Amino acid sequence: MESACSKAGCKPQIPDHIAEKTSKHPCYSAEAHLQYARMHLPVAPACNIQCNYCNRKFDCVHESRPGVTSEILTPAEALLKFSWVKEQIKQLSVVGIAGPGDALANWPDTKKAIELIKAIDPEITFCLSTNGLMLPEYGQEIVDLGVHHVTVTCNAIDPEIGAKLYQYAHYKGETLTGVAAAQVLLENQLQGIEFLAKQGVLVKVNIVMVTGINDQHIPEVVKKVKELGAFITNIMPLIPAPGSNFENFPQTSMKDINEMRNLCQIDIQQMRHCKQCRADAIGLLGEDRSQEFRLSTIIQQTAPIEEAASKPIKIAVASKYGKLVDLHFGHATEFRIYQGDNDKFELLETRQVDKYCAGMEECDTEEGRREVIVDALKDCAAVLTMRIGHSAKERLRKKGICSVEFCDSVENGLLYAVQELKMKEVM
Secondary structure (H helix, E strand, O other), X not given: OOOHHHHXXXXXXXXXXXXXXXXXXXXXXXXXXXXXXXXXXXXXXXXXXXXXXXXXXXXXXXXXXXXXXXXXXXXXXXXXXXXXXXXXXXXXXXXXXXXXXXXXXXXXXXXXXXXXXXXXXOOOEEEEEEXXXXXXXXXXXXXXXOXXXXXXXXXXXXXXXXXXOEEEEEXXXXXXXHHHHHHHHHHHHHHHHHHHHHOOOEEEEEEEEXXXXXXXXXXXXXXXXXHOOOOEEEEEEOOOOOOOXXXXXXXXXXXXXXXXXXXXXXXXXXXXXXXXXXXXXXXXOOXXXXXXXXXXXXXXXXXXXXXXXXXXXXXXXXXXXXXXXXXXXXXXXXXXXXXXXXXXXXXXXXXXXXXXXXXXXXXXXXXXXXXXXXXXXXXXXXXXXXXXXXXXXXXXXHOOOEEEEOOOEHHHHHHHXXXXXXXXXXX
């Protein structure tokens, strides 16, 4: 017999640290969507399946639906944009990757973007959206990366119905169609949902309700994903996309959607505040500010800055062994000087210096020694350190040297420093 808890669709027990992040996740918490902001980073343009309701080529700045974006970002540009948005939107709590294709079909770039951002803000919550085709391949990497929230779009658990929703699937070098495509997709979705749930990842399952195709089938989908450990389901209306196979289908009415949600609430909690966001959405769920933060617009308006950034620049790095940015500016006795442009750098030399701060007494009195240390770096555009004090930062700033704090590999730090230099020029 089913327990009263399961009948009511109770939330599963989750660790406190994940529960805290979930309470600030606007998609997983109805209370959070009015207080906390999210940003979607469009670093995943490719997709490995073709849904009959999707056309990623169609874009309008006034349109809000999955698959729409005004720009595609590299991981480095994603890091730059995150830093910009974080500075402007203090209630930003979640970074999501939701396309405009599939996060896992672009896994190297998706993973790199998360790693770069995590290095400078380990407290931010990361969220992925996927069709689930590659979940068995990358599920463990998702867990190891510390992603605690994953959304899987699963529209059918009957391959015959799935064949009416999907045109094809590219999988392991083959292009599958019809029932064969739907069967492989379904098997991987269910396997992936179960694996992630068992690893403590909170899985949200999106279901696009298409009248006359899968609408009567949705309760079966909900029961199945609940059985596999899904945390919540989100039943969404079909939004007919121009150029898609379903462009002439009627948009599913919210009356029908809400009736289906009420029916499925018996089995599992339902998301009722979804806005079917763009792949580059930024801000509160009801206040998309993506057009305020178009990185391409800024770069186009500042072409001379791009040219300057592409010229060789020197960056001084505080690193104990040359692998990690792991020294406080005041504790460094040497700086490794790198020269390069954008993402290619080489080590030129190592410069020996006295400690900027050798103790409270000396830090207060030896102004001349401080000046000598800063002068030793005057040909550098930036100084990259794990931490730097306000006084040293100001002294460098007066010499035209940018202070960049970072705690990760030197390679990633140099990439981040270049983006910071570009941002400071723009701002």
